[in-house]
Amino acid sequence: MKPAHPALGSLLREARVWRGPGAAESTGRARCSTGLQALDAALPVPGWPESGLVEVLTPAAGLGELSLILPALAAITTADQPVLLVAPPHRPCVQAWQRAGVRLAHLHLLETRADSACWAMEQAQRAGCCGAVLGWPTAPDDKTLRRLQVAAEHGRTLGFLFRDASRARQASPAPLRLAVEATPAGTLLRILKCRGRNPPAQAIRLRASLLH
Amino acid sequence: MLWAGIVLPHLALDGALRHQLPPAPLSADNPAASLCSQPAGGSVGPLELIAAWAYRYSSLVSLEDEDAVVLEVEASLGLFGPWPRFRESLTQDLKALGFRHRIALAPTPLAACVLAGAGRNVAITRDSALVSALGSVPLSAARLPAGSCEGLAKMGVHTLRQLLALPRAGLRRRFGPALPHHLARLYGECPDPRQCYQPPDFFAARLEFNHELVHHTALLFPLRRMIEDLSTWLGRREEGVQRFELQLEHANRPATTLTIGLLAPARDAAQLFELCRVKLEQTMLCAPVQGLSLLARDLPPFNPAPGDLFARACGDGSSWEVLRERLRARLGEDVLFQLQPHADARPERSLRAVPVLAREPASGAMPRRPTWLLAPPVPWRGTVKGILAGPERIESGWWDEGDIRRDYYVIETPQGQRAWVFRQAGSTAADWMLHGWFA
Helix, strand or coil, X not given: CCCCCHHHHHHHHXXXXXXXXXXXXXXXXXXXXXXXXXXXXXXXXXXXECCEEEEEEECCCCCCHHXXXXXXXXXXXXXXXXXXXXXXXXXECHHHHHXXXXXXXXXXXXXXXXXXXXXXXXXXXXXXXXXXXXXCCCCCCHHHHHHHHHHHHHCCCEEEEEEEHHHHHCCCCCCEEEEEEEECCEEEEEEEEXXXXXXXXXXXXXXXXXXX | CCEEEEECCCHHHHHHHHCCCCCCCCCCCCCHHHHCCECCCCCCCHHHHHHHHHCCCCCCEEEECCCEEEEECHHHHHHHCCHHHHHHHHHHHHHHHCCCCEEEEECCHHHHHHHHHCCCCXXXXXXXXXXXXXXXXXXXXXXXXXXXXXXXXXXXXXXXXXXXXXXXXXXXXXXXXXXXXXXXXHCXXXXXXXXXXXXXXXXXXXXXXEEEECCHHHHHHHHHHHHHHHHHHHHHHCECEEEEEEEEEECCEEEEEEEEEEEEEECCHHHHHHHHHHHHHHXXXXXXXXXXXEEEEECCECCCCCCCCCCCCCCCCCCHHHHHHHHXXXXXXXXXXXXXXXXXXXXXXXXXEECCCCCCCCCCCCCCCCCEEEEEEEECCCCCCEEEEEEEEEEECCCCCCCEEEEEEEEECCCCCEEEEEEECCCXXXXXXXXXXXX
């Protein structure tokens, strides 16, 4: 359907106005598939957004939060775009990353003090040369989050921000917020917020427990 | 060949004064002063600076006496010409550099200098026109060998036309062989081989301030000019700079040296300036700065990265190389690295941090490994819900003191976390060590 007014058209294309389920199907483009069919279907665009900040909230390490991102990193590094990890909590075991398809020649690590992490992440996103920037800053405040989001939009970069699940209730300017939840049956992924669509009430299964 | 002679009449005088007067004050109102920066070492004067400048127009640049530079321009006319336009660009540059000058064009280098020195604003392109053009030049301006000018004046010879009319054999007898040889070179009757200027293989620039600078910001202006000079210089040589030194000179104190090292050669003035600025901001000035010098010796060839014609410029449009240097300059030289898999069974030694990974490492066949590796392993105090895989025995390193004998397991915790843990081989106690997360 062709919108009646050009200004309205651009507004709808940018998916800044929620139009109810089904209305925003064809707006925008996805950077790459998330690798999870259920997540692709639940997002306003079928896959990770082209740019912007994606918040991943996890209660603890080892719940599958990285395997959620690895297919995207594989796609981005295969396209010869650099990926920068800012202040990661541990060293990546690159053999596993390589097995997931990540090209190590485009994987860069920045090990810095936590207070410089936000600055570095903002710079990397703003520069516009990185395919994706992953950051583990300590407790960024609301202003910092907004700066990161603006930088990601400005540089048309995909930024993944890993934070503690206790921050889920805090308001955030990130267009996409995902919470990883640990349950006895396995790990679930809940979409807390996604711009352009109402977040689905159903959580998505990220990883099933093998012992349940 | 056609030669442009550039005479700088005040240079000899300036040279004498330079020893007594402080250098020109450096400020935003007097930008040319920074361009007259004297290269480090002190022996190189403004004439060498002019020669270095002239080298961008011609490969044959020669110094004449103490106040003139000649450059061969016929070969360069195709690029910079025709002559009136060429001359205009020379004049513009010299004005920007702050030198008073006179320029003339002639078929021989000596004639070009003589005509310029005599204030003849002429462009002579044919040998036949040279005799008449030089005719009225007074002998005092003809750069004759020392002593001969006075002798000729006593004989009533005052112009080159009169001198040319005299028999050469007689001149040789009276004034020695230098005078006829000089005339032959002047009129192009014999070859005039010259020592050509060769630019140095390193870049060095130095500035002295006539007042002490106490703030970083005051240093930025001269620094920017210096970096721009460096960038232009590198551009001419198809080179980039990988490491250079900035020295902040203090009174009665050793100079503060800032070393700027890059992972890959660069020559963009804006990028280099930003790196210097960040470095400078991180430095505490221990004393007021009296002088600034820049020395760049590590100058590898520079191959600009091929750009994509259809690439959309997004963000700041800075490349990964620029971003990388910006992060390193601000946060430290070794904070940014890449990881290379290393063929060692011990997990601790299976990763190597390298500044730049030259090519994609081959992926070896490995058993399942976690995505995060903890360094060093920590005791696992939590409970184990169940074992998903294992044991995987890793026993290695008896030869290099890094002996390990471990049984690795993939376990799941009650929270649903998947962990990579180990215990000593053969042990059955639950003294687990956590070594990685399957995140």
